[in-house]
Amino acid sequence: MLQFCIGTHYLPFTFAEVKREYYSQTGRCCVRTQTAMILTLKYHLSDNVELTKRQLEKLFEESGHKLKTGFVGTPLLCNVLSDNGYDELAYELLLNQEYPGWLNEVKLGATTVWAEPTESDRKDFSSIDTEKFTASLA
Numbered sequence: 001m002l003q004f005c006i007g008t009h010y011l012p013f014t015f016a017e018v019k020r021e022y023y024s025q026t027g028r029c030c031v032r033t034q035t036a037m038i039l040t041l042k043y044h045l046s047d048n049v050e051l052t053k054r055q056l057e058k059l060f061e062e063s064g065h066k067l068k069t070g071f072v073g074t075p076l077l078c079n080v081l082s083d084n085g086y087d088e089l090a091y092e093l094l095l096n097q098e099y100p101g102w103l104n105e106v107k108l109g110a111t112t113v114w115a116e117p118t119e120s121d122r123k124d125f126s127s128i129d130t131e132k133f134t135a136s137l138a
Helices: 015-022 034-042 049-062 070-083 087-094 102-107 119-123 130-137
Strands: 002-006 009-013
Touching: 034 049, 034 070, 070 087, 087 102
Parallel strands: none
Antiparallel strands: 002 009
16 A cells, blocks of 8 residues: 655555556556656556666656656666666766766765755855755655
């Protein structure tokens, strides 16, 4: 049983309900994002693993091998890629020094990860209200 939080309410869902809502009869995930494919592979939501892997490959090709996963998919990204035979891509993403990439933030002096900084945030870290940002994550 899965639980999704909307505000202060938790809604229970089964994997079968999620599959019925978001997957075609052929096992294609109908949400075309890197995160959706990562979650599909991680939680075995599709019976058609090869199709999911091809979709994920195509999404990475279209993004120039840049991550576009956000807070949900990013923690799972490298492990799921490695578990599915994509070690090289996992390392490429991990070691990417361009934006968006983990090492890009390090090159800019970050000691933690922030959410999609604007150009002014990149130039002046004092413009980020860290208390509000941290509270929004809690």
